[in-house]
Amino acid sequence: MRRFLAVVAATLIGLILSASPALACGGLIGPNGAVNLLRTTTFAGYHAGVEHYVTSFEFAGGGGAFGSITPLPGIPSSVERGGDWTLQRLIRETNPQPEEDLFFARAAAPAAGADVEILLETTIDALDITVLKGGGDGVGAWAAAQGFRLPPDAPEVLDFYASRSPIFLAAAFDA
Numbered sequence: 522m523r524r525f526l527a528v529v530a531a532t533l534i535g536l537i538l539s540a541s542p543a544l545a546c547g548g549l550i551g552p553n554g555a556v557n558l559l560r561t562t563t564f565a566g567y568h569a570g571v572e573h574y575v576t577s578f579e580f581a582g583g584g585g586a587f588g589s590i591t592p593l594p595g596i597p598s599s600v601e602r603g604g605d606w607t608l609q610r611l612i613r614e615t616n617p618q619p620e621e622d623l624f625f626a627r628a629a630a631p632a633a634g635a636d637v638e639i640l641l642e643t644t645i646d647a648l649d650i651t652v653l654k655g656g657g658d659g660v661g662a663w664a665a666a667q668g669f670r671l672p673p674d675a676p677e678v679l680d681f682y683a684s685r686s687p688i689f690l691a692a693a694f695d696a
Contacts, residue, residue, distance in 0.1 A: 600645070602645045
């Protein structure tokens with residue numbers, strides 16, 4: 522029994538230590554640059570065979586409405602509000618892992634110019650969350666139609682991430 526408990530404890534410690542912040546690039550889009558993204562941090566970890574992501578946005582300024590588009594490695598089964606300061610506590614207790622350990626199996630990217638598919642829509646506090654599947658052009662066109670003001674390099678950035686995974690999370694904030 523002691524051996525079993527030691528194996529379970531070692532496994533749990535290994536899982537906690539191996540969890541690390543994901544290197545995701547989120548783009549914050551606001552009218553006339555009214556909002557400055559100070560930091561977007563995403564934590565990825567596994568629990569009971571399920572991959573979990575916790576994302577935190579830190580911003581300055583304001584101007585009413587703004588949003589963020591974040592690439593995801595796959596289709597989420599749910600999107601829900603996390604506890605306050607959850608991500609910050611996790612980051613303090615873990616060490617970053619090498620980049621090559623952070624890439625997961627990817628879904629095949631659709632052809633350039635393909636339409637976007639809305640996979641999930643929900644509201645969390647003041648955020649309207651939409652999970653999208655599509656190529657860079659489709660996601661960019663959807664974002665523009667929703668009022669996102671995309672920076673000049675958005676097509677290249679969206680294409681870069683869409684070639685790795687066609688799944689994106691769009692978060693629109695409206696105070």
